[in-house]
Structures are given as structure tokens and as C-alpha cells.
Amino acid sequence: AQTVTQSQPEMSVQEAETVTLSCTYDTSESDYYLFWYKQPPSRQMILVIRQEAYKQQNATENRFSVNFQKAAKSFSLKISDSQLGDAAMYFCAYRSNTQGGSEKLVFGKGTKLTVNP
């Protein structure tokens, strides 16, 4: 079974600074997708960024980028120019894309990000 580990329960960053959230995962599959979701106090999970395992190029979405290291099974999220609205719980998630694999999302425990003005 796949597992996702987020080793930082809490992180803080100054407004306009850069912060990196860590995520590692364990899988024997070679074809999968990785996601970062943000959950603000409103509770709704919002997709931040998505990475396809077979693509070596790291995904980027505006101020959000990932460092995907497939061999190391690492998938960190970098937030540049942090804004107050970035404060939230961030979840790393894995989804199999292997024939016969489960199509569910497997989540890490989350990292609570605080942005200080």
C-alpha cells in the first residue's frame, strides 16, 4: 500500500518570503500522480498543483512550484512571495495510475502553514 509522509506538522513564513513544505511517499508503482491540496479554515480542499510521475519537469503554477525527485520519492512544495492568504493546511496526496491500482487519493497528515505579516 502507498503511504505519504509530511514530516513538518507546522511551518511559518514571513509575508513575501519563500517557504518549502516537504513530502515523501512510498510506492512500488512507476505510474502515478502527485498533488498538493490547500485547506483553509473554510474547510474546502483546493488543488494547488499537480505532478505526473512520468514527467521529469517540475510543475509550476504562478507562485507555487514543486521539486519532484522520483528516485528519492520526494515531492516538496515551494511557495514564493508568500501572502497572508496562503495560510492554511497543506496536504500532499498520491494517486495511482497503474492498471488495477486504486484510484483513490492517499493523503499525508498535513502541514499547517502560518504566514506572519
Next chain:
Amino acid sequence: KAGVTQTPRYLIKTRGQQVTLSCSPISGHRSVSWYQQTPGQGLQFLFEYFSETQRNKGNFPGRFSGRQFSNSRSEMNVSTLELGDSALYLCASTTYSGVYGYTFGSGTRLTVV
């Protein structure tokens, strides 16, 4: 377009009762998944429905069940509620598969007393 709508937003039930939660996916989305979120266990997959058929199931007891209607709306039912069922229940929808990500609702906060 409208997002994923979950009702009710909050619910308080007594141990032993049963409860039904509702989820209306984004128009055109035929897959609906349910997740349970608790402080201790985090986010755990309950089940997924596609075109009225359960396509995937997580590791939850038979007290947890669901269904999907022809309009893709889904309901989740929990019978014989236990205190440990207190959680945020999140619904997520996608078109066919979740390779491009899922759209989540704001959840139903269930408290069992």
C-alpha cells in the same frame, strides 16, 4: 459554474442513530468520492461512485454505505453511529478519473454525542 455542494454543513447526532449526508457534484462530473477527516487519522478514503456504481471502497465497516443517483448526486449513510464517527466528511468529484485532480466540497461536520 457551481462547485461541489454538500449538505448539511453541520450535524449533531446521538450514538446509535443513523445519518445521511448529501453531495451534489459539479455539473458534468460523474465520479464522486467520499473522505473522512479526523485529527487522529487524517484524511481517509471511504468510497467512490461512478455512473451509479461503486468503483472503489476503502477500509471502513459495513455501517458506512453510499449510493449515487442517475444525476450523479451521491449520498453517504452511516448507521448505528459511534462516538468515533465524529469527523468532517468531504465529498470530491471529477469527470472520469482523478488524474487531473478532484474538486472538493466544504464538507459536513458530523458530531456524535
